[in-house]
Amino acid sequence: MADKIQIIDPKTTYVDEQAEIGEGTTIYPNTTILGKTVIGKNCEIGPNSVIQDSKIADGCVIFASVVKDSEIAQNSDVGPYAHLRGQVKIAPNVHVGNYVEIVRSQIGAGTKIGHVSYLGDATVGANVNIGAGTITANFDGKSKHPTIIEDEAFIGANTVLVAPIKVGRGAKTGAGAVVTEDVLERTLVAGVPAKEKKKL
Numbered sequence: 001m002a003d004k005i006q007i008i009d010p011k012t013t014y015v016d017e018q019a020e021i022g023e024g025t026t027i028y029p030n031t032t033i034l035g036k037t038v039i040g041k042n043c044e045i046g047p048n049s050v051i052q053d054s055k056i057a058d059g060c061v062i063f064a065s066v067v068k069d070s071e072i073a074q075n076s077d078v079g080p081y082a083h084l085r086g087q088v089k090i091a092p093n094v095h096v097g098n099y100v101e102i103v104r105s106q107i108g109a110g111t112k113i114g115h116v117s118y119l120g121d122a123t124v125g126a127n128v129n130i131g132a133g134t135i136t137a138n139f140d141g142k143s144k145h146p147t148i149i150e151d152e153a154f155i156g157a158n159t160v161l162v163a164p165i166k167v168g169r170g171a172k173t174g175a176g177a178v179v180t181e182d183v184l185e186r187t188l189v190a191g192v193p194a195k196e197k198k199k200l
Contacts, residue, residue, distance in 0.1 A: 013046075022058065040074070049079070057092075073109075091126070104144075108151065120144070121163065125151035131175070133158035136165075150185070170200060 004023035007013050012029045015021070019037045028046030033039070037051050040058035045051065048064040055071045056062065062072075063079035070088035072078065078096040088102045091109040096102065099116040108126035113119065115132035121144050122136050134155050136147040145163035149155065153167045156175040161167070166182045173179055174190025174197070183189050186200040 008047075054084075119147070122147040122149065124149045125153065125169070127152050129154045131155050131157035131159060134161070135159070136161045136163055138163045156190075172200065 005021050006026045008027065009029035013027055013031050015033045016035055016037070018035060019033045021039045022041035024042040025039055026044050030048045031046035032050045034051065035053035037054050039045060039056040040060065042059050043056055044061045049062050050066045051062065052068045054067045054069060057072060057074040059075040060072050061077040065079035065082040067078065068085040070084045072090040073092040075092055076090050076094040078084065079098065081098050082096050082100045084102045086104040088104070089106045090096065091107060093110050094107050095112045095114065097114040100113050101118045103120040105119050105122040105124065107124045108128065110127040111124055111130070113130040117130055117132065117134040119136050120138040123146065128149055128151065137160055138144050138147060147161050147163045148166040150167060150169040152170045154172040155167070156173045156177060158176045159173045160178045162178065162180045165179060168183055168185035168187065170186040171183045172188045173183065173194060174188065176192070177190050177194040178192045179189060179194040188197045188200055189195060190197050
């Protein structure tokens with residue numbers, strides 16, 4: 001494996017014996033790869049990252065982040081300072097930006113989660129924009145509840161989605177909305193609590 005990949009600083013890098021890493025991949029300093037992790041070809045991992053029992057497909061970038069028990073499809077990028085855990089599944093060409101935590105969720109192809117967001121127990125469709133500060137309020141004090149965001153939805157900055165909740169295809173939420181009821185397809189909602197403003 002060593003002749004197929006580039007480890008920038010072996011002294012600060014740990015790769016478990018069970019791990020598999022594809023050729024053309026670069027491992028940057030202060031990176032730990034644990035368990036039965038499989039990393040594809042031509043990836044960039046690190047610096048300052050932990051990957052554990054996860055599958056990372058070809059062409060992915062994981063920068064200064066933690067990925068545990070998750071799957072990331074090809075040409076997606078994660079970080080810096082993101083945390084994926086608990087059977088997260090990321091489709092191709094997804095962007096997960098800084099200070100994003102994703103737990104027990106599925107993210108569709110081409111979706112962008114740029115900044116400072118929490119998605120728990122969520123199913124997110126393709127080509128969705130998750131605005132900065134978005135939170136899925138999935139825990140009511142006793143149980144966890146699901147959030148569904150369908151394809152091409154636009155979630156405005158600082159939106160709170162109070163689960164269980166569904167945001168329909170092509171729907172939008174205004175900045176700062178607290179969404180407590182399902183949002184119909186191609187509908188704009190805004191306010192606290194969020195109310196329908198218009199059809200799109």
